[in-house]
Amino acid sequence: MTRLLRIALAGLALALAAPAAHAQTGRDVPPPAQTQNPNGANPTAGAVTEDQLFRELNKLQGRISIPDGKAAVLEQPQGREWRAFRESWLPWIAGVAILGMAALLAIFYFTRGRIRLEHGEQSGEKILRFNSFERFTHWMVAFCFIVLAISGLNYILGKRLLMPLIGPDAFAAWSQWAKYAHNFLAWPFTLGILFMALVWLRDNIPNRIDVQWIRQGGGFLGDGHPHAERFNAGQKIVFWTVILGGFAMFGTGLLLLFPFSAADINGMQLSQVTHATIGVLLTAAILAHIYIGTLGMEGAYDAMGSGQVDLAWARTHHDLWVEKEQAKTASGPQLRPRATPAE
Amino acid sequence: MARMKFICDAERCIECNGCTTACKNEHEVPWGVNRRRLVTVNDGKPGERSVSMACMHCTDAPCAAVCPVNCFYTTGDAVVLHSKDLCIGCGYCFYACPFGAPQYPRVGNFGSRGKMDKCTYCSGGPEADLSVAEYEKYGSNRLAEGKLPLCAEMCSTKALLAGDGEVIAQIYKTRVITRGYGSGAWGWKTAYRETVAI
Numbered sequence: 001m002t003r004l005l006r007i008a009l010a011g012l013a014l015a016l017a018a019p020a021a022h023a024q025t026g027r028d029v030p031p032p033a034q035t036q037n038p039n040g041a042n043p044t045a046g047a048v049t050e051d052q053l054f055r056e057l058n059k060l061q062g063r064i065s066i067p068d069g070k071a072a073v074l075e076q077p078q079g080r081e082w083r084a085f086r087e088s089w090l091p092w093i094a095g096v097a098i099l100g101m102a103a104l105l106a107i108f109y110f111t112r113g114r115i116r117l118e119h120g121e122q123s124g125e126k127i128l129r130f131n132s133f134e135r136f137t138h139w140m141v142a143f144c145f146i147v148l149a150i151s152g153l154n155y156i157l158g159k160r161l162l163m164p165l166i167g168p169d170a171f172a173a174w175s176q177w178a179k180y181a182h183n184f185l186a187w188p189f190t191l192g193i194l195f196m197a198l199v200w201l202r203d204n205i206p207n208r209i210d211v212q213w214i215r216q217g218g219g220f221l222g223d224g225h226p227h228a229e230r231f232n233a234g235q236k237i238v239f240w241t242v243i244l245g246g247f248a249m250f251g252t253g254l255l256l257l258f259p260f261s262a263a264d265i266n267g268m269q270l271s272q273v274t275h276a277t278i279g280v281l282l283t284a285a286i287l288a289h290i291y292i293g294t295l296g297m298e299g300a301y302d303a304m305g306s307g308q309v310d311l312a313w314a315r316t317h318h319d320l321w322v323e324k325e326q327a328k329t330a331s332g333p334q335l336r337p338r339a340t341p342a343e
Numbered sequence: 344m345a346r347m348k349f350i351c352d353a354e355r356c357i358e359c360n361g362c363t364t365a366c367k368n369e370h371e372v373p374w375g376v377n378r379r380r381l382v383t384v385n386d387g388k389p390g391e392r393s394v395s396m397a398c399m400h401c402t403d404a405p406c407a408a409v410c411p412v413n414c415f416y417t418t419g420d421a422v423v424l425h426s427k428d429l430c431i432g433c434g435y436c437f438y439a440c441p442f443g444a445p446q447y448p449r450v451g452n453f454g455s456r457g458k459m460d461k462c463t464y465c466s467g468g469p470e471a472d473l474s475v476a477e478y479e480k481y482g483s484n485r486l487a488e489g490k491l492p493l494c495a496e497m498c499s500t501k502a503l504l505a506g507d508g509e510v511i512a513q514i515y516k517t518r519v520i521t522r523g524y525g526s527g528a529w530g531w532k533t534a535y536r537e538t539v540a541i
Contacts, residue, residue, distance in 0.1 A: 060382075060384060061382075061384075062382040062383045062384040062385070062386065062394075063382070063383045063386040064380060064381065064382050064383070065358075065360065065381065066363070066377055066380060068375070068377060068380075070443075071377060071380045071382070071443060072382055073382075073443055074382040074384065074394060074396055074442075074443075074529075075396075075441050075442055075443075075529075075530065075533060076441055076443065077441055077533060079405055079438060079439045079440055079441045080405060080439075080441065080533075082409075082438050082439055083405045083408055083409050083439045086409050086435070086439070087408050087409060154411070155411045155433065155435075156411075158411060158412075159410075159411055159412060159413050163412070163413065168412070168413065168414075168429055169428070169429070171412060172412045172414065172428070172429035172430075172431060175411060175412050175431045176431045179431050179432075179433060180455075183455075256434070259434060259437075259456075265437075265438065265443070268434075268438060269438050272435075272438060
């Protein structure tokens with residue numbers, strides 16, 4: 001509808017311009033060559049100008065006789081807005097999000113320190129927290145994500161940070177490989193996100209326990225350990241960030257990977273804006289996830305490393321989950337390693 | 344040094360596609376790439392205008408600004424060129440270009456679009472002038488031979504003019520005043536932040 005309206009408006013604009021042109025065609029004697037305007041009127045007043053058309057249409061589109069239909073877009077001023085986003089906004093969004101998160105984590109580390117194992121968190125007994133498929137999925141996504149994040153940031157910050165150091169030729173060669181990596185690893189990444197959604201969705205539905213967990217600051221701020229099931233509210237936030245962010249990255253990335261498949265030039269610009277913004281925010285969020293899973297908390301890494309965590313640690317941090325796991329066995333509370341059922 | 348520009352007098356353009364053909368032939372442009380193209384606005388209606396469009400060699404070129412590997416450079420004649428050795432085929436210049444000038448030899452086969460190709464204002468690339476390598480990557484270098492771009496030279500109605508911005512603006516201006524109406528220097532406001540003052 002809006003397109004029709006725009007075409008109608010453009011037609012109107014051009015129709016208004018036409019009489020001026022027709023008035024001239026009847027003239028038999030060519031006017032003498034002079035630099036002064038013969039009738040004193042502005043000779044371009046009746047001409048269709050770009051400005052005028054841009055005001056009426058959002059871009060100039062016509063008919064083209066070559067098979068490449070997309071070349072019929074004569075001018076698209078939106079390119080300038082996209083440029084402003086990419087060159088003025090994006091480096092700042094990326095810088096503030098990532099450095100800001102790094103600064104927050106550093107402040108947290110130096111004030112709160114590493115969350116150590118408390119007395120009695122080491123029973124020597126192990127409980128299986130993540131089975132091999134879950135760990136495989138996690139590390140597949142993690143590996144892909146790190147490569148995607150670095151190669152993605154290379155598009156934004158590479159020419160500003162890396163290129164002055166290694167020179168344009170080496171930087172172009174690296175960027176070419178980074179681009180291939182970005183394009184190809186997007187697929188195992190998405191597959192991993194899909195697996196994650198399948199195996200962990202059930203344990204990540206928000207519930208009342210999460211409200212309580214958040215109200216108690218997740219145990220980060222106080223000394224207590226709020227109740228938690230298999231995943232606490234913080235982990236659920238990470239889960240949903242990764243799942244929703246991951247699928248958004250896949251969707252917008254797909255439009256860029258297959259130009260003009262589903263989106264026109266403006267659609268692709270919008271895709272790139274969304275892709276880049278979500279990408280840098282996701283990178284910042286994952287920095288926090290990496291921190292708490294390794295440096296930030298003693299004993300947490302084992303869950304994704306060996307898959308086995310100390311039963312006492314699990315009781316402290318995921319008490320309701322341990323209870324449920326143990327209730328599954330008939331022989332009462334058991335301390336033997338026990339696999340979580342594959343979901 | 345001249346500040347090279349293109350101007351298309353849409354009142355004169357008869358959509359013969361001579362410019363696009365001349366360009367394709369002169370540079371042996373890859374199949375599917377059209378460095379210059381002809382767009383007809385308001386086809387079949389009163390006020391129909393045809394405009395020949397290619398890279399306008401913008402002042403403060405958007406393509407150069409957004410390139411993640413900085414493969415663009417501006418020559419002494421203010422022609423915007425790029426290095427196909429550095430180009431990674433990401434497509435960003437295409438998103439930024441208001442004129443749809445950058446194109447890729449392969450479209451969408453898994454993001455490997457190949458090296459970007461666009462109008463060089465018939466002045467080759469970073470390789471040595473008139474070398475074989477330059478011709479294979481960018482086409483002929485007429486500027487190095489002291490000639491202007493072939494599209495404009497071939498134009499049968501002299502609608503498309505190429506040359507120093509001030510000279511071609513003066514030619515256009517004289518035409519407008521002589522015939523009594525203008526055609527609105529298409530693309531100038533966007534590319535050069537100025538239009539031809541009449």
